Amino acid sequence: MSAPVKGGERRRKIPGTNGHTAGKDPAEGRVSRVSGATTDSPGRPGLTPPPDAGPPVRHPAAPAPGEPLGAHYDLCFGCGGGQPHGLHVRSYAGEGVTVTAEFTVQPAHQGAPGLAHGGILVSALDETLGSVNWLLQAIAVTGRLETDFVRPVPVGTTLHLRAECTAVAGRKIYSSAVGRIGSPDGPVAVRADAVFIRVKVEHFTKNGRPDEVKVAMTDPDARKVARAFEVNP
Numbered sequence: 642m643s644a645p646v647k648g649g650e651r652r653r654k655i656p657g658t659n660g661h662t663a664g665k666d667p668a669e670g671r672v673s674r675v676s677g678a679t680t681d682s683p684g685r686p687g688l689t690p691p692p693d694a695g696p697p698v699r700h701p702a703a704p705a706p707g708e709p710l711g712a713h714y715d716l717c718f719g720c721g722g723g724q725p726h727g728l729h730v731r732s733y734a735g736e737g738v739t740v741t742a743e744f745t746v747q748p749a750h751q752g753a754p755g756l757a758h759g760g761i762l763v764s765a766l767d768e769t770l771g772s773v774n775w776l777l778q779a780i781a782v783t784g785r786l787e788t789d790f791v792r793p794v795p796v797g798t799t800l801h802l803r804a805e806c807t808a809v810a811g812r813k814i815y816s817s818a819v820g821r822i823g824s825p826d827g828p829v830a831v832r833a834d835a836v837f838i839r840v841k842v843e844h845f846t847k848n849g850r851p852d853e854v855k856v857a858m859t860d861p862d863a864r865k866v867a868r869a870f871e872v873n874p
């Protein structure tokens with residue numbers, strides 16, 4: 642069965658499978674858009690890197706593997722410590738251009754009774770995927786993000802997320818993520834592929850609240866400022 646995805650597309654069924662590749666856990670077989678094994682919408686920029694895409698290069702100043710990445714903005718819904726309604730996703734630099742993260746589903750995150758709302762899970766994936774950009778030291782915003790919901794995620798679960806940048810082409814940064822229940826080796830609950838687009842700081846000052854961006858840029862926590870704003874074209 643092909644899974645419905647954002648934007649009304651359906652994933653192409655892989656011949657000889659039930660829509661997933663072989664494996665004990667059907668969730669293991671999700672075919673990444675980045676692999677090119679699925680189709681992108683005609684006429685819409687998709688999630689398959691173009692032929693001129695290259696591998697991502699970890700920035701020399703990126704935090705060492707295992708280092709917490711902290712929040713890029715205190716009021717960020719995904720990672721901000723000062724955001725009472727937020728997810729409080731905690732992320733850590735991984736090897737290469739990868740990030741791991743943890744997110745614990747709270748009662749405020751329910752959709753069905755006792756289960757995480759799908760949009761909340763997408764937010765946790767988006768946050769984790771976005772954190773990868775810091776290892777490239779790129780400011781980027783989500784252009785497109787497609788998610789497979791593989792298993793329900795009960796309230797109280799800690800979701801262990803892992804995201805990896807797979808390719809870069811010009812301003813486009815291609816990444817994939819997976820979220821597992823209870824431990825880094827737990828059953829897969831969600832998967833996502835995304836493309837982020839690099840932007841300049843003006844993206845936020847022109848479209849958001851310039852005064853708050855200025856305040857964020859003068860935060861005494863230099864690391865936080867670097868995470869949010871450092872650009873190395």
Ligand SMILES: CCCCCCCCCCCC(=O)SCCNC(=O)CCNC(=O)[C@H](O)C(C)(C)COP(=O)(O)OP(=O)(O)OC[C@H]1O[C@@H](n2cnc3c(N)ncnc32)[C@H](O)[C@@H]1OP(=O)(O)O
Pocket residue numbers: 686687688713714771780781782783784785811812813836838840845853854857869870
């Ligand atoms: C205190 C503050 C802290 C600052 C903290 C900084 C980190 C913030 C992180 C927060 C993350 C978020 O929540 S982001 C929030 C959700 N996302 C957004 O709000 C983004 C809204 N969209 C936009 O603003 C815009 O559409 C952009 C910036 C994505 C693209 O517009 P643009 O700059 O004019 O670029 P454009 O020429 O159209 O496209 C450039 C290239 O990207 C491709 N491209 C463009 N859109 C897409 C797309 N949806 N899917 C695939 N590919 C796309 C194009 O085909 C093109 O490829 P080619 O021709 O080059 O091949």
